[in-house]
Amino acid sequence: MATDTIACIKGEAWYRNQIVHLETIPATDAIPADVALHPTMERYLRAREISLYRHQVAVIEALRAGKDVIITTPTASGKTLAFNVPIFETFLKNENACALYIYPLKALANDQYDKLKDMEEGLGLDLHPSVYDGDTPTAKRARIRGTARVILTNPHALHYYLPWHHQWSRFYANLRYIVIDEAHQYRGVFGANVALLLRRLYRILARYGSSPQIVLASASVANPQAFARDLTGRDVAVVSEATAARGERQVCFWDALLDNASAITTQAARILATLSQSNVQTLCFTRSRVMAEVVARRARDLGGKDVLSYRAGYLPRERREIEAGLRDGSIKGVVSTSALEAGIDIGSLDAVILVGFPGSLLSAWQQAGRAGRGTDPSLIVFMPQENPLDRYFMHHPDAFLGRERSQIVIRPDNPRIVASHMLCAAAELPLRDEELSAEEKPLLQSLVDGGLIAATPRGFIYRGVRRAHELVRMDSLVGEGVKLLHAGKLLETMDPIRARRDAYPGAVLLHRGETYVVENLDLENGVAQVRQEEVDYYTKGLRTSTSEIISQEETIERDGVTVATGRVRITESFIGYQTMHYNRAISVDPLDLPPYTYETDGLWIILPAVIQNVAPEALAGGLHGAEHALIAMAPLLVLCDQEDIGGVSTPFHQQTAAPTILIYDEMEGGAGLSEVLFSAIARLAQRAERLVADCPCENGCPACIYSPNCGSQNRPLDKSATIEILRFIAVRLARIEA
Amino acid sequence: MRLLSDMCLLYGVGKRHKSNLLNDGYTSIPSLVAHPRWGDQARLLLNEWHNPLDVRKVYETISRWLPSSSPLFLQILGLVPQERVLFFDLETLGLSNVPIILAALGSLEQGRMRIVQYLARSFDEEIGILEQVGAALERSDLLLSYNGKSFDWTYLRERFSYYGLPFPYQPMHIDLLHHARRAFHDLLPDVRLGTVEERILAVSRDVDLPSGDVPEYYTTYLDTQDPGPLVPIVNHNRQDIASLALLLDRLLREPADGD
Numbered sequence: 001m002a003t004d005t006i007a008c009i010k011g012e013a014w015y016r017n018q019i020v021h022l023e024t025i026p027a028t029d030a031i032p033a034d035v036a037l038h039p040t041m042e043r044y045l046r047a048r049e050i051s052l053y054r055h056q057v058a059v060i061e062a063l064r065a066g067k068d069v070i071i072t073t074p075t076a077s078g079k080t081l082a083f084n085v086p087i088f089e090t091f092l093k094n095e096n097a098c099a100l101y102i103y104p105l106k107a108l109a110n111d112q113y114d115k116l117k118d119m120e121e122g123l124g125l126d127l128h129p130s131v132y133d134g135d136t137p138t139a140k141r142a143r144i145r146g147t148a149r150v151i152l153t154n155p156h157a158l159h160y161y162l163p164w165h166h167q168w169s170r171f172y173a174n175l176r177y178i179v180i181d182e183a184h185q186y187r188g189v190f191g192a193n194v195a196l197l198l199r200r201l202y203r204i205l206a207r208y209g210s211s212p213q214i215v216l217a218s219a220s221v222a223n224p225q226a227f228a229r230d231l232t233g234r235d236v237a238v239v240s241e242a243t244a245a246r247g248e249r250q251v252c253f254w255d256a257l258l259d260n261a262s263a264i265t266t267q268a269a270r271i272l273a274t275l276s277q278s279n280v281q282t283l284c285f286t287r288s289r290v291m292a293e294v295v296a297r298r299a300r301d302l303g304g305k306d307v308l309s310y311r312a313g314y315l316p317r318e319r320r321e322i323e324a325g326l327r328d329g330s331i332k333g334v335v336s337t338s339a340l341e342a343g344i345d346i347g348s349l350d351a352v353i354l355v356g357f358p359g360s361l362l363s364a365w366q367q368a369g370r371a372g373r374g375t376d377p378s379l380i381v382f383m384p385q386e387n388p389l390d391r392y393f394m395h396h397p398d399a400f401l402g403r404e405r406s407q408i409v410i411r412p413d414n415p416r417i418v419a420s421h422m423l424c425a426a427a428e429l430p431l432r433d434e435e436l437s438a439e440e441k442p443l444l445q446s447l448v449d450g451g452l453i454a455a456t457p458r459g460f461i462y463r464g465v466r467r468a469h470e471l472v473r474m475d476s477l478v479g480e481g482v483k484l485l486h487a488g489k490l491l492e493t494m495d496p497i498r499a500r501r502d503a504y505p506g507a508v509l510l511h512r513g514e515t516y517v518v519e520n521l522d523l524e525n526g527v528a529q530v531r532q533e534e535v536d537y538y539t540k541g542l543r544t545s546t547s548e549i550i551s552q553e554e555t556i557e558r559d560g561v562t563v564a565t566g567r568v569r570i571t572e573s574f575i576g577y578q579t580m581h582y583n584r585a586i587s588v589d590p591l592d593l594p595p596y597t598y599e600t601d602g603l604w605i606i607l608p609a610v611i612q613n614v615a616p617e618a619l620a621g622g623l624h625g626a627e628h629a630l631i632a633m634a635p636l637l638v639l640c641d642q643e644d645i646g647g648v649s650t651p652f653h654q655q656t657a658a659p660t661i662l663i664y665d666e667m668e669g670g671a672g673l674s675e676v677l678f679s680a681i682a683r684l685a686q687r688a689e690r691l692v693a694d695c696p697c698e699n700g701c702p703a704c705i706y707s708p709n710c711g712s713q714n715r716p717l718d719k720s721a722t723i724e725i726l727r728f729i730a731v732r733l734a735r736i737e738a
Numbered sequence: 739m740r741l742l743s744d745m746c747l748l749y750g751v752g753k754r755h756k757s758n759l760l761n762d763g764y765t766s767i768p769s770l771v772a773h774p775r776w777g778d779q780a781r782l783l784l785n786e787w788h789n790p791l792d793v794r795k796v797y798e799t800i801s802r803w804l805p806s807s808s809p810l811f812l813q814i815l816g817l818v819p820q821e822r823v824l825f826f827d828l829e830t831l832g833l834s835n836v837p838i839i840l841a842a843l844g845s846l847e848q849g850r851m852r853i854v855q856y857l858a859r860s861f862d863e864e865i866g867i868l869e870q871v872g873a874a875l876e877r878s879d880l881l882l883s884y885n886g887k888s889f890d891w892t893y894l895r896e897r898f899s900y901y902g903l904p905f906p907y908q909p910m911h912i913d914l915l916h917h918a919r920r921a922f923h924d925l926l927p928d929v930r931l932g933t934v935e936e937r938i939l940a941v942s943r944d945v946d947l948p949s950g951d952v953p954e955y956y957t958t959y960l961d962t963q964d965p966g967p968l969v970p971i972v973n974h975n976r977q978d979i980a981s982l983a984l985l986l987d988r989l990l991r992e993p994a995d996g997d
Contacts, residue, residue, distance in 0.1 A: 454861040
């Protein structure tokens with residue numbers, strides 16, 4: 001099929017030889033395995049003609065042996081069934097046993113409910129599986145808490161339910177399993193918050209005498225065991241070997257730049273239209289909602305049959321119709337943001353188009369994994385955009401195909417996050433001294449001194465006047481951010497630093513695909529007023545950062561290159577903003593905002609004052625370019641967005657007294673990213689060097705050293721000095737890895 | 739017994755049936771004993787309630803079929819020995835998951851009310867309050883409160899579970915807020931206890947502390963160790979309980995609803 005389809009595309013009048021690389025991933029056979037099952041389960045699976053693969057049996061056996069498990073096999077390999085079999089067997093044997101399923105998003109819980117309900121009915125069980133979250137009607141809540149043996153929820157909601165544990169006593173006392181699905185979504189601040197939420201859940205469960213087994217399901221990551229330990233605090237067994245059958249897959253690298261007369265969206269729409277007309281059911285992923293709408297509309301205009309767009313903002317009913325249409329084949333093409341990446345049951349399709357690299361290889365392969373129905377052949381079209389990481393893959397298909405796995409890091413010891421969860425924990429049950437680690441004790445003392453916690457003979461108790469649980473938000477560092485208000489309604493909450501960067505007065509910002517203009521920003525009261533307005537310009541903040549090294553933890557030194565990691569203090573100043581019209585600055589306005597200073601984790605590279613082939617006047621531009629390239633390649637090694645990492649570079653750093661590139665976790669307290677990058681610095685430098693050296697541009701471009709997040713208008717930049725500096729670093733550090 | 743006048747307490751009898759029955763000359767549950775359709779139900783209920791008199795059964799039947807503001811609840815009072823009736827009111831540091839700092843318990847003694855207040859001089863003593871309230875609950879069958887069903891009772895239960903103390907108490911509970919709303923909502927802009935005191939009970943508080951200020955006053959006391967700010971808290975809490983008794987008396991003298 002895939003070969004015919006490619007021939008068909010190549011035959012189109014608009015084809016401009018954009019397919020620059022074609023790779024065939026051969027089919028793999030299933031590896032079945034046998035395991036003795038509960039007779040009812042056996043009948044259930046046989047009636048549905050389901051046989052188990054070896055990785056599924058591995059999960060079943062690990063859970064039966066009482067272990068905690070993380071399963072990281074690819075999309076559509078039957079992860080959910082693998083853990084549901086032993087969990088439901090427990091239900092068959094124990095009429096009180098309960099299980100808690102935690103999903104990162106409400107929509108996922110609703111989708112998975114149907115699966116659990118189906119298994120419950122198929123096995124003749126009576127478990128009252130129920131979704132319990134902010135949408136659950138009050139009238140139903142008590143009954144669910146009183147009778148449901150399977151509850152599906154999300155971390156945001158669970159956070160608010162924990163203090164009411166006595167209402168959940170039956171469920172908690174009988175809880176045997178906690179399932180954490182889509183676990184890879186718990187990274188960064190969200191991950192740290194969820195990790196601490198789980199610790200709070202454990203101590204409540206201990207009160208009710210239970211200690212459930214933990215099951216995590218995740219996309220594949222480089223460090224599943226360490227990640228699971230950071231998230232759950234448990235040592236888990238890893239099941240990562242994929243033993244499901246897969247058909248042959250063709251991966252097609254499409255260089256949209258080769259047709260400079262058509263936008264990448266137009267090219268994607270053409271492919272989608274052609275595929276849908278040939279009855280090749282296709283899912284096209286874009287980076288933004290607006291882009292999804294544009295591609296879908298264009299594909300329909302070009303004669304695409306039954307092509308729709310899909311996004312998280314649609315009503316549940318609309319989404320369900322699309323999902324059902326994909327399953328039954330009546331819809332031939334859907335254009336979606338990452339909302340359809342995983343979790344939602346849409347079955348498998350014939351082809352997937354990736355318009356732009358979705359930020360991480362993990363996401364890319366989750367999305368690509370949607371292609372391939374059973375053992376049928378399938379097609380993946382990857383269309384890199386014009387930015388560094390995308391272009392790197394264009395030039396290095398192996399880096400994409402080899403699926404270099406990135407690490408996923410969370411830092412559950414970020415003091416700000418720990419402190420806020422301490423308050424919640426102390427409001428849920430008195431906190432006992434022996435529950436605290438040596439690092440946590442001084443933190444607790446500061447809360448006692450601050451009048452939020454009181455020491456009593458029964459333990460430390462929460463005594464703040466405001467509800468502890470309102471001081472914490474799962475997806476941000478602190479509960480109290482800046483509220484973006486539109487006509488009195490809350491659009492979103494931003495961290496104080498993001499607000500300075502993105503919500504300054506005059507800023508144009510996007511929220512759920514709509515455009516807003518910020519009218520004013522009141523940092524004191526944490527409020528920004530915005531108005532909705534369609535404008536034909538956008539804005540870019542101008543800022544400068546200074547860095548101060550506070551402490552140095554580790555260093556590597558090789559032939560004049562020193563790399564170190566430790567704590568840094570970053571001060572960001574917000575000096576003004578540019579109004580941009582079609583990539584041209586039409587005005588510059590000053591801003592009067594107080595600078596923001598915070599401590600975080602960083603790594604810095606100290607270079608000699610003179611580097612071969614780098615003219616003194618090119619040094620600053622070279623360091624700046626190297627900083628951008630290193631940051632651009634970071635998502636290859638550690639799961640993060642480019643905006644999660646910041647950088648400063650200077651030919652003379654006050655403290656090191658030498659040319660220095662410093663990159664840091666762009667978040668108060670740190671997120672653990674710099675630590676991972678430090679340990680992989682040689683690889684990072686080598687990839688950054690290839691990125692820049694392989695770029696055909698002359699003086700630097702958005703595909704190599706220009707950064708959309710640069711606060712100083714991408715000035716100065718010097719491409720050849722950048723290459724020399726990165727090479728200098730890479731060559732010297734390569735000796736470490738060797 | 740007035741309790742037996744509401745035929746809605748029978749399984750299957752709603753407002754429509756009741757008005758038909760009234761038209762047919764049936765006026766109470768005992769009058770239905772010979773009724774061809776409802777006779778069995780009526781005999782069953784009378785037997786359950788009276789053989790011997792089981793107040794809790796009566797309470798549960800009313801709770802199942804009638805709203806919590808039904809005047810029949812007030813009739814329960816007459817069936818419970820006076821010494822097993824407990825008025826209660828809590829002062830807390832916030833709306834949830836923070837300490838209780840003061841509890842007032844009121845009991846009836848020969849037509850008079852005796853109010854006992856338990857104050858936490860520091861957060862250590864919250865446990866002591868819980869123990870005292872627990873002991874009083876042990877001795878009581880019926881609770882009277884103002885907004886206690888949604889606030890004080892839930893709060894108390896939550897604090898017991900916070901400290902891991904057993905909470906076996908299941909008293910009958912009459913929340914006078916619901917009754918005040920039924921009886922006076924036409925006459926008052928709102929049914930906060932202060933409003934009811936002022937407009938209905940003719941109680942005037944000289945300088946009353948708004949409930950919302952309790953946490954701040956208490957925190958000031960803790961910080962300064964000056965007991966001054968405790969005085970208005972204690973007075974406020976005591977008056978709340980005293981007003982409960984006045985309100986109850988007033989409600990019992992309301993003419994029965996003529997529905």
